Amino acid sequence: MKDEITLAVEVANSLKKKDKLHAYVLTGAGTSRASNIPTFRGEDGLWEKYNFEEVATLNAWLKNPVKIWTFYAEGIQLILDSKPNPAHNAIAELEAKNFCQYVITQNADGLHQKAGSKNVLEIHGNLTRVRCTKCNKKQVFTEPPKEIPPKCQCGSMYRPDVVLFNEQLPSDLITKSFDIAKKVDLAIIVGTSAEVVPAATLPFVSKESGVKVLVFNKEKTDHTRIADVFIQGKCEETLPAFVERLSKN
Known part of the structure; x- marks a missing residue:
């Protein structure tokens, strides 16, 4: 067989x-x-440890960008350290x-x-890439942001250039x-x-x-x-x- x-x-x-x-x-x-x-679903998945509504929605990001960026900064470091x-x-x-x-x-x-x-x-999207919420400028992080939340040269906040829950x-x-x-x-x-x-x-x-x-x-x-x-x-x-x-x- x-x-x-x-x-x-x-x-x-x-x-x-x-x-x-x-x-x-x-x-x-x-x-x-x-x-x-880590995977998102299944055994030891991220959504077993975190409530996605608190870290992966646009409303959560607008409500508490410092909390969201603290979570994503850890993710950026994890990705930068990872290998194929x-x-x-x-x-x-x-x-x-x-x-x-x-x-x-x-x-x-x-x-x-x-x-x-x-x-x-x-x-x-890509977690190491960000975009400005005002001018839409994009930047790729080669290390986690030192400033939380990170800001664009225009003064507005960056957001992760990933698709959050409930986004198109x-x-x-x-x-x-x-x-x-x-x-x-x-x-x-x-x-x-x-x-x-x-x-x-x-x-x-x-x-x-x-x-x-x-x-x-x-x-x-x-x-x-x-x-x-x-x-x-x-x-x-x-x-x-x-x-x-x-x-x-």
């Missing part, structure tokens, strides 16, 4: 055209778990070998770029993501809980468009039932094994 990784490689190989795969990778918090970036894990490296290798053209990520940690991925759509996602990135989801041959879904929309709907859109779907995840999710192959396990272990076998064929 063939194992799931072998089956996944067979699906991918059947879609190759002149040693090229037309694919995208969708990643969630589980992709960065092995880089010591084998899952990030495997995804970068997929792109380098022309086995995928797009990485659509719900993560705001920038680890895909650190690993070498070039075409990354950060649909939830960037329409241009979402439109592009859905367009990609419909037009590729293969969707590779990695480490996502399948609970946060609209990102969670992308694999379903792909499936309805005739796209093959591979799901790499530690637990079963709503994406499991539409997967052509579900590879259960730690993505930092299963994904590199998949890429290694795919590269040999």
